[in-house]
Amino acid sequence: MQPVEACAMLFGRLSHGEAVVEKIDFAPNKLQSPVRFEIDPAEVAAAFTEAEEDGLDFVGLFHSHPAPAAPSSIDLKGMRLWGNALWLILSSTDGKLAAYQLMEDKVEEATIRIEKHTV
C-alpha cells in the first residue's frame, strides 16, 4: 500500500525572487489519497492567519508524490491557481527533492540551499 501524500504550507520571507523558509505547516491530506493531495480551506486560512501574526510571508507548498520529483499535470494546474508560490516536491519513490516555480507560465526549477547566516 502506498502512503498517503504528505502536504504542507511553507512560510518565511520572500525577497528578490528568493525565499527563506522559516516555518512548515503540515496539514492533513483532505483526500487521504496516495496520488493526490488537497488541504482543507479552513486549514489554509488558519495557517495564513498564524503566519501573518508571526510576520511571515507565504512562500510555497510542499507535497510528496509517488513519481519523479517534478510537477505532474495536476500539480501544474495547482501551480496556476497559487500564483508565484514555490512548489517543493518530494518523490516518495526515490527520495529526490526539488523546487519549482511558475514564471510567466513556464516551470522554472529552483535550488534548495542551506548556508551560514550572513547578517
Place this chain on the structure above:
Amino acid sequence: MQPVEACAMLFGRLSHGEAVVEKIDFAPNKLQSPVRFEIDPAEVAAAFTEAEEDGLDFVGLFHSHPAPAAPSSIDLKGMRLWGNALWLILSSTDGKLAAYQLMEDKVEEATIRIEKHTV
C-alpha cells in the same frame, strides 16, 4: 498522544560552506519515541551507499521534536558525533524550521533558502 519524532538524512552537494539539498531519505525512528530519535545503522549504510551511487554528498540530518526549533542537549551530543553535518530541526509544537551546524564546537544557525537556479 504526541507523534513519533520524524527523522531523515539529507543528501546533495556541499561546497564553500553551503549545502544544496537534493534528496531526503526518511528513515523509521528506531526508538518510536515522541521525544528521541535514532536511525538504524543499516538504514544509514544503505542510504549512504545509494547516495554515493547518485554522486551525492551527505549534508545533514532532519528531525522533528516537540520543543522549539533549536538543538536540545541530546541533539548537541549527536551533532558532535556527526561532525560538520547540518541539522534541520522542525518544531512539532509551532512548525518552525531551522538549520544548525556545529563549527569549532559552537552552534551556528544557517539559512534555508530557495532560489532560482543560477547556472
